[in-house]
Amino acid sequence: MAKRKVKSEQESLLEQVQCIAQGLGEMFAPFTEVVVHDLRSPEHSILAIHNNLSGRSVGDPTTELGLARIADDDYPQLLSNYPNRFSDGRTAKSTSIGIKDSTGRYVAALCLNVDVTLFQGIQGILTQFCQAEGAPVKETLDPANANAIRDRIDKFAMNLATTPRLLKLEQRRALMQELKEEGYLEVRRAMEIVAQHLGVSRATAYNDAR
Template sequence: MPRNKQKSEQESLLEQVQCIAEGLGEMFAPFTEVVVHDLRSPEHAILAIHNNLSGRRVGEPATELGLARIQDQDFPQLLANYPNRFADGRSAKSTSIGIRDSSGRYIAALCMNVDVTLFRGMQGMLEQFCSTSAAPVKESLDPTNADAIRARIDRFAMNLATTSRSLKTEHRRALLQELRDEGFLEVRRSMEIVAQHLGVSRATVYNDAK
């Protein structure tokens, strides 16, 4: 195929993939991050990102999986529901779809990352709702375990049908008040844990907590 024609075909494919990504992003907002990677430019592979949960930006490089596809054209085209983890430690479930041109070369990838911690929080809420035990609920906070704080934040965000990183200023302030009332802010390094999970600076958290 002539070079110009091949390039035109690839650009057309990328446009369609971006349209699909936008639709998926709107449908599964705010719980699923949808990313389009242009594997022709691995140093600046991220072409589009919807419902940004990972903190990455357009123009950032390809992931290890993307590089593997570039180097091996026999790499599986579909990897579905594999365990993953965001940079701040949150658990994720991911699916990656390789996009080939007519020559069989990988030119792009469409990836979806679900923040599993949100649904674990929902699962806990459902278990509590369905419980028939008359015994009082007892709670203890493990000072060395940040998961308790993260789970509480996720439950707060879930009640607002959003994610922890999408909370507005007024919601963060309400969250901090609830965390203080429930004793979570007494946990060592609590403000640092909260800031990291919300994706804001510690200074912002301290200001919201005033």
């Protein structure tokens, strides 16, 4: 009877992990491969694979991490953001989560593998695009103290666990009061800077400051 109960618990865990894997796969498609391993059957451990980036299939064997967990219940349950590589040489970033039953034995593993090659390419393009290699010119497109105003707005929003453009009406009014009291609104073009950073019209910014 006890054996049947443990089996039922393990099957329930596997079903829930597969549901979580499907959700993660849909959320992070197409750049993240999400794999569910049944560690009770290491030779055919893969139960599900979403956004297949590694070329593996359902029924394929577990990895070295899976075997390590099977051999040692004390093996780390969470290994996050470690460097990895797909079989074709592409660079990957991986996270592996071991799933234990109530007896402390590893039953399954949920693994996420991100193909970072594309992101590295995008990063290189952006770096090249943002480079300014021309001769230095004494010109600024930003009025004096504009950054100070933006930084003050960012700090206000951060304290509310939000962003400047997501501030609600009452929050914007409280912000404007603080900016006024601290002298930020005396800066040239202050209302224009504030309106742009909040993503509202200047008329709205003036109304909020009343």
